[in-house]
Amino acid sequence: MWIVQHTVTLAPRPRGVHLVTREIAAGVPELDRARLGIAHVFIRHTSASLTLNENASPDVRRDFEAWMNAAVPERFDWEHSLEGPDDMPAHVKASLMGAALAIPVRDGRLALGTWQGIYLCEHRDRGGGREVVVTLLAQD
Amino acid sequence: MWIVQHTVTLAPRPRGVHLVTREIAAGVPELDRARLGIAHVFIRHTSASLTLNENASPDVRRDFEAWMNAAVPERFDWEHSLEGPDDMPAHVKASLMGAALAIPVRDGRLALGTWQGIYLCEHRDRGGGREVVVTLLAQD
């Protein structure tokens, strides 16, 4: 078994939900020779998150954003409001979705289901580039 | 250290929350000889999910389902509605609960707490058999 780790900086995106499967896989060239393993993907931020969901319809991603805004509204009796109205909701959403994914690897590829893709959830209005650490534990 | 990976197809279940700990453990015969490790359990779908929770009372699982239906209602201004009223809520619920679990392994068993069991959350009215990939990283 071997282990490699890479830092991938995702391109900045507007607030919303974005497919980043290819961008992440491209950051780990050793994936090709991983016959069996686990890829762990970790975002080093507290106002953006990672989840797996439907990789085909942009309307699913828009509905995700709409639901999150309804469930964690900017209008709430937040105590932590110094960094803007989008900040505290961003923290809560980040924990709801999670900072990390672990995905099985088989025959040099992420063993995702047909309809699964990696979503970057950008919870800030202007979050900037987001740093992701990808750790691959695998065997040839 | 060694690594094995199995695909387990869970029996189809109706919409709701179901205990599947035994069904999943039975799919990994090598668990017996894993003295120390991690078992990673991954569902290859975007409208069903996995979580850990109370393994004794069926009413907890019914309350889970009731709360999820209240928090992610079918009546919402969903844009993605082509696949039925249960589809888009299923996607959101799937990300709330998550597609994967990693569980410590010790002395040939999942090192779950006394009250912890693996829940399959079936978010579709008729989801069919669900495919789960179990990856075990361990040492004898």
Added chain:
Amino acid sequence: MWIVQHTVTLAPRPRGVHLVTREIAAGVPELDRARLGIAHVFIRHTSASLTLNENASPDVRRDFEAWMNAAVPERFDWEHSLEGPDDMPAHVKASLMGAALAIPVRDGRLALGTWQGIYLCEHRDRGGGREVVVTLLAQD
């Protein structure tokens, strides 16, 4: 590659959200010599949870608790109410936040972002000491 596993019992905390990064890291002395790896942190309970979030402002943690209490209220048509009004909401919150974290390790440290810390979410009014299993997979 090597693997070690430790059980850490966290000091009892009142209901709410608490920073436990140092308490957890201190429970894994081998972290020092892990050049590259993954630390998996797993809580063996169904009414407390672990998440990563902002490590600086106590008001963020109070807002977390306030939002969770609004999203998963004690006043709901819960069927499972035998163990007190805080019990069933605690189960739902535990699955929303999650029982486990996996964190990349680099050069003998958890490779957290600058603002990330490990939150123990204590969902019960009086939860007592909470048992956490930390598994470190790493190489020197």
